[in-house]
Amino acid sequence: MTDTPDVTTGAEEPGMIRVFLVDDHGLFRSGVRAELDRRVPDVTVVGEAGSVDEAVAAIRHLRPDVVLLDVHMPDGGGAEVLRQLRPELPDVVFLALSVSDAAEDVIAVIRAGARGYVTKTISGSELADAVRRVKSGDAVFSPRLAGFVLDVFSERPGAAPPGDPELDLLTRRERDVLRLLARGYAYKEIAGELFISVKTVETHVSSVLRKTQLSNRYELSRWASDRRLV
Template identity: 60%
Template structure:
């Protein structure tokens, strides 16, 4: 899977933490574990991990009291992100409630996967998130599409919108919207990652979108996937 990825596992169930730790790929180095918000923020600030594997439903407790109605997962992100700016957050969830997952994504998580995922799937997701990509669990992806799709303005017809993009930009747009990592897009189209990044920036600018989440929602709503 490439270079090692340093992670912190945050979950209030010790059995889940130990099980996940044992199932992760050898390239995933667990530098700390935490069972609550305060311990998680402290561990992240101290270890500066690449990725935090974060329980969406971590109990908020007293440490999250300054963030009304926030879940523990949200509180960890808001508390730790300023202290470890290079760290990315990957949410883990067993919930099928849209608002739970969408809120933690809006708080700053780079993606989410279900707790039913295998160790190799979590490991791959951690590598993708560490590399700057977003990761969507197929079981829950519709929640994000619906949530961010509602914010995407219908300002032109599909053809008019696509006409703003070059042929190559349309190719990149479809692959990114389908969840491809930048490296995978580069390999698929035989171009460099830097070129992929340039195309993605151009696509978002021309379509007046702010993230790949919105791009996925935009493409899904127009049946371009």
């Protein structure tokens, strides 16, 4: 069961930064909303959603200034929201807010168009400052993430090589499923190996097929082998 997107109605004060929350954990969204709405006078939360489809529809309707975007969600996560909305809403700024500090997660959403990436260990005041900064055009990263982001996206000699743009679109869990699929595991075996349901495996495979624009598991296996995931 997915959460119904929550949209705040009514006029906001001039100069307020309008924020939309995307996270599949309702309790976390409630905490962020309370922190920003009650304690930050120049920021207001205009809506929230717990899934990609809900988020895309609501953001298109509301056109917020800043979207706080979770990276991992069951139906595709932050990179998928960005893929659908970034080209058509260039004035909306996306800031990833995630529990993950994995390099592949950071790189995937930055490549997809996020303006920054902060982890959920951030304080309320730091989050408010990050919202203001991305709204004004700055790129914002949690301190420990900034270094490798600069390395990956720098063109200077000795910088880390850029990743595969298609591979960067996959979440860590999607890569895990794909790796086992390419090794010949059946869906039931993948589910047992990763401690998830067969239905969840099917969902991840469908998502990978959509993102890679491939047709079946055999093409996926070859694709994964070419990228040395096996």
